[in-house]
Amino acid sequence: MDGTKGASVDDARNTTGARPSSHARRQFLRTGAGLAGAAAAGAVLGRSGPAAAVEADPANLPPNVPWWSKYLGDGVEAAPYGLPSEYESHVVRRNVRWLTATTESSVNFTPIQDLHGFVTPNGLCFERHHAGVAEVNPVDFRLMINGLVDTPMVFSMEDILRFPAVSRFHFLECAANSGMEWRGAQLNGVQYTHGMIHCVQYTGVPLRVILDQVGVKPNGTWLMAEGGDASGMNRSIPLEKALDDAILAYAMNGEMLRPANGYPLRLVLPGWEGNMWVKWIRRIEVGDQPWFAREETSKYTDLLANGKARYFTWEMDAKSVITGPCPEKPVLHKGINQIKGLAWSGRGTVKEVHVSTDGGRNWMQARLPDPVLPKCLTCFNAEFEWTGDEVLLQSRVVDDTGYVQPTMNALQQVRGVNSIYHNNAIQTWLVNKTGEVENVRLG
Amino acid sequence: MDGTKGASVDDARNTTGARPSSHARRQFLRTGAGLAGAAAAGAVLGRSGPAAAVEADPANLPPNVPWWSKYLGDGVEAAPYGLPSEYESHVVRRNVRWLTATTESSVNFTPIQDLHGFVTPNGLCFERHHAGVAEVNPVDFRLMINGLVDTPMVFSMEDILRFPAVSRFHFLECAANSGMEWRGAQLNGVQYTHGMIHCVQYTGVPLRVILDQVGVKPNGTWLMAEGGDASGMNRSIPLEKALDDAILAYAMNGEMLRPANGYPLRLVLPGWEGNMWVKWIRRIEVGDQPWFAREETSKYTDLLANGKARYFTWEMDAKSVITGPCPEKPVLHKGINQIKGLAWSGRGTVKEVHVSTDGGRNWMQARLPDPVLPKCLTCFNAEFEWTGDEVLLQSRVVDDTGYVQPTMNALQQVRGVNSIYHNNAIQTWLVNKTGEVENVRLG
Numbered sequence: 001m002d003g004t005k006g007a008s009v010d011d012a013r014n015t016t017g018a019r020p021s022s023h024a025r026r027q028f029l030r031t032g033a034g035l036a037g038a039a040a041a042g043a044v045l046g047r048s049g050p051a052a053a054v055e056a057d058p059a060n061l062p063p064n065v066p067w068w069s070k071y072l073g074d075g076v077e078a079a080p081y082g083l084p085s086e087y088e089s090h091v092v093r094r095n096v097r098w099l100t101a102t103t104e105s106s107v108n109f110t111p112i113q114d115l116h117g118f119v120t121p122n123g124l125c126f127e128r129h130h131a132g133v134a135e136v137n138p139v140d141f142r143l144m145i146n147g148l149v150d151t152p153m154v155f156s157m158e159d160i161l162r163f164p165a166v167s168r169f170h171f172l173e174c175a176a177n178s179g180m181e182w183r184g185a186q187l188n189g190v191q192y193t194h195g196m197i198h199c200v201q202y203t204g205v206p207l208r209v210i211l212d213q214v215g216v217k218p219n220g221t222w223l224m225a226e227g228g229d230a231s232g233m234n235r236s237i238p239l240e241k242a243l244d245d246a247i248l249a250y251a252m253n254g255e256m257l258r259p260a261n262g263y264p265l266r267l268v269l270p271g272w273e274g275n276m277w278v279k280w281i282r283r284i285e286v287g288d289q290p291w292f293a294r295e296e297t298s299k300y301t302d303l304l305a306n307g308k309a310r311y312f313t314w315e316m317d318a319k320s321v322i323t324g325p326c327p328e329k330p331v332l333h334k335g336i337n338q339i340k341g342l343a344w345s346g347r348g349t350v351k352e353v354h355v356s357t358d359g360g361r362n363w364m365q366a367r368l369p370d371p372v373l374p375k376c377l378t379c380f381n382a383e384f385e386w387t388g389d390e391v392l393l394q395s396r397v398v399d400d401t402g403y404v405q406p407t408m409n410a411l412q413q414v415r416g417v418n419s420i421y422h423n424n425a426i427q428t429w430l431v432n433k434t435g436e437v438e439n440v441r442l443g
Numbered sequence: 444m445d446g447t448k449g450a451s452v453d454d455a456r457n458t459t460g461a462r463p464s465s466h467a468r469r470q471f472l473r474t475g476a477g478l479a480g481a482a483a484a485g486a487v488l489g490r491s492g493p494a495a496a497v498e499a500d501p502a503n504l505p506p507n508v509p510w511w512s513k514y515l516g517d518g519v520e521a522a523p524y525g526l527p528s529e530y531e532s533h534v535v536r537r538n539v540r541w542l543t544a545t546t547e548s549s550v551n552f553t554p555i556q557d558l559h560g561f562v563t564p565n566g567l568c569f570e571r572h573h574a575g576v577a578e579v580n581p582v583d584f585r586l587m588i589n590g591l592v593d594t595p596m597v598f599s600m601e602d603i604l605r606f607p608a609v610s611r612f613h614f615l616e617c618a619a620n621s622g623m624e625w626r627g628a629q630l631n632g633v634q635y636t637h638g639m640i641h642c643v644q645y646t647g648v649p650l651r652v653i654l655d656q657v658g659v660k661p662n663g664t665w666l667m668a669e670g671g672d673a674s675g676m677n678r679s680i681p682l683e684k685a686l687d688d689a690i691l692a693y694a695m696n697g698e699m700l701r702p703a704n705g706y707p708l709r710l711v712l713p714g715w716e717g718n719m720w721v722k723w724i725r726r727i728e729v730g731d732q733p734w735f736a737r738e739e740t741s742k743y744t745d746l747l748a749n750g751k752a753r754y755f756t757w758e759m760d761a762k763s764v765i766t767g768p769c770p771e772k773p774v775l776h777k778g779i780n781q782i783k784g785l786a787w788s789g790r791g792t793v794k795e796v797h798v799s800t801d802g803g804r805n806w807m808q809a810r811l812p813d814p815v816l817p818k819c820l821t822c823f824n825a826e827f828e829w830t831g832d833e834v835l836l837q838s839r840v841v842d843d844t845g846y847v848q849p850t851m852n853a854l855q856q857v858r859g860v861n862s863i864y865h866n867n868a869i870q871t872w873l874v875n876k877t878g879e880v881e882n883v884r885l886g
Contacts, residue, residue: 075546103518
């Protein structure tokens with residue numbers, strides 16, 4: 001189940017970051033006298049309160065002058081483009097080898113258990129490709145708009161960059177996120193159950209501005225967005241959404257899109273399922289009906305118990321998950337602990353998040369640290385006291401439309417069990433008596 | 444003036460990203476038949492409006508099926524930690540070799556001319572060190588709080604992570620940003636004149652929560668924050684700020700701090716000069732008066748014309764700059780062009796940004812795309828028409844306290860010309876008749 005390839009990350013860091021000589025010197029210090037007196041982590045004593053800390057007893061202190069304060073570190077020329085600390089090399093995207101036949105048409109997962117706040121760093125945004133990462137030279141890139149328009153046009157990246165930009169924070173969730181839970185796979189890790197999601201600040205041009213340039217004819221009511229990868233991934237999009245809040249985005253978190261995320265241009269459809277956010281977008285055709293493309297008929301539809309399929313279910317319903325404690329983050333301390341997590345809604349803005357420590361019998365309101373933005377991940381946190389007994393942790397979001405995140409049973413009463421898409425059910429973590437956390441199905 | 448070290452970035456990308464075999468195959472395609480028919484960028488014709496685009500004339504199109512749509516790309520195992528496109532390798536931090544004696548006590552600059560939105564990606568946040576980058580193993584890290592407190596305490600990172608977190612977007616500006624302009628250096632590049640700034644989402648624990656754990660004695664009115672680098676960088680901070688909005692931050696843009704930015708813990712003082720945001724923070728002492736440390740007496744003060752010095756000028760006054768056009772981004776097109784830029788205020792929230800194309804005689808209001816957040820970078824944009832004549836571009840911010848960004852003359856009437864710190868004057872770009880952009884002093 002663990003498809004991590006951590007080695008290449010470390011290689012990259014060694015190339016860009018520390019110079020070999022200073023790196024070798026530091027390794028010596030780490031394993032030598034420098035740390036001889038260092039206290040082990042985890043020795044938490046005394047003092048009640050939201051979180052306990054070590055009192056200032058010299059026996060608990062690291063050496064008075066830690067090794068790192070004795071030497072000059074790298075100067076400002078060392079890393080023109082910086083990378084994470086070598087101590088964070090476990091924080092990587094991971095994939096599940098058995099999920100698909102090849103990794104070019106597979107998915108990897110955002111390590112949400114190790115992240116903080118609601119921004120996902122660009123290097124850790126999950127990927128889902130249909131023919132691998134298209135590597136496009138932006139000089140050669142063109143976007144064509146044709147079909148039911150007054151003036152078919154072709155835009156270069158230079159053209160796109162000349163329009164006034166907007167910059168908005170939005171989550172992107174794969175419709176299959178948590179899909180492996182639908183029939184009880186119960187993967188043991190929140191990275192695998194809920195990691196097909198990321199959230200960045202997108203910058204680009206509102207699609208309505210570009211459509212205004214070409215002039216949509218009165219009978220133009222649907223768009224077909226087509227990707228420039230080898231699969232030519234395409235989806236039908238109602239004109240109404242395009243004119244509402246769709247963005248042709250070229251930047252994420254300040255810099256140009258990463259290749260895996262559609263460089264140099266992708267479609268952003270705030271709140272809608274990720275498959276429609278066409279990457280490496282090369283063409284938009286305007287028509288008067290949907291195309292019923294492969295990815296909206298045989299895929300991304302939900303086969304119901306009666307043999308009919310739900311389709312065009314674009315909006316991602318409200319969902320939340322606890323990212324700590326979780327299977328990767330056991331409970332280490334008796335007493336007060338933090339519950340932290342993420343909530344979102346494709347319908348609008350998160351209004352409340354409730355957490356339960358008894359499997360949904362009682363709920364308490366979690367804090368939502370500001371800012372809380374529409375169609376954006378929202379952080380929540382709350383305290384719970386662990387006495388060493390079994391605990392069933394759950395979270396439940398309510399959005400500003402009044403929609404309440406359902407239980408799995410409630411969802412399956414409507415949808416049956418055939419689908420793997422659009423699972424937004426409440427997730428349950430069992431904290432066992434050793435503090436380890438397991439993924440369980442509760443109801 | 445150009446101290447770029449681009450090579451190591453490319454090395455890192457080759458290690459982590461494309462597999463050698465596919466990379467070689469793509470190189471062949473790029474230089475071979477694959478691009479033979481590709482149109483060169485920049486041939487923008489016809490059609491008026493906010494931005495012109497090429498009409499769909501087959502002669503202007505790239506090959507009907509671009510090379511990148513003919514082959515599978517990298518799969519999801521290729522890059523556990525992703526990196527930017529190889530076509531963006533020019534977007535790096537740069538330093539100025541002549542500025543300081545060594546790079547361990549120097550600064551590099553954020554490439555704000557190539558960024559979009561207000562988030563700075565972690566790898567491009569400018570650095571300023573006093574003894575190089577301290578590389579701290581988080582297991583060994585300790586933060587001590589002592590002095591006028593009820594219970595001196597020592598916190599491990601595990602302790603810090605157990606408190607409820609806040610996540611806020613804040614700019615960090617070096618007090619010396621634009622300092623080389625003060626006496627007319629007039630560096631030709633906005634990366635050098637205004638690049639000692641970045642803006643990320645910080646996650647951490649409010650400092651007041653930690654101070655509440657130790658209990659500040661009634662006569663405790665000042666804090667001394669001390670860094671764990673070899674310089675032991677320290678600054679005095681009034682208790683009032685600590686209790687207001689200060690954060691002990693461990694994460695930026697979702698992931699743990701980068702080593703260059705204080706991993707694993709730094710002080711965040713929203714709106715205040717960057718030097719006080721102590722990195723690798725190892726100790727906070729509570730006292731009843733300021734320490735008058737080196738960095739707040741001989742440095743980070745402004746020597747006035749009368750021989751007295753302004754000191755403890757912590758709050759960064761409102762400032763703005765146009766990041767395109769700018770010396771690195773000439774005007775390429777006659778007709779409608781975009782002005783884009785960044786504005787900020789340490790006093791609060793940006794209320795308005797005005798732009799001028801005639802050196803400040805006439806002003807027009809720029810758009811401020813949402814969200815506009817307090818003590819955070821704010822994007823602005825506006826159109827201007829270029830006919831091929833000389834243009835003097837300026838921007839001016841007004842914040843929600845009513846403070847208006849001053850001209851250089853107005854600022855120097857009060858401050859004189861001795862200081863290099865706290866220059867928030869209006870910046871002027873001259874667009875010459877070839878469309879090139881020069882840094883000029885106007886008044």
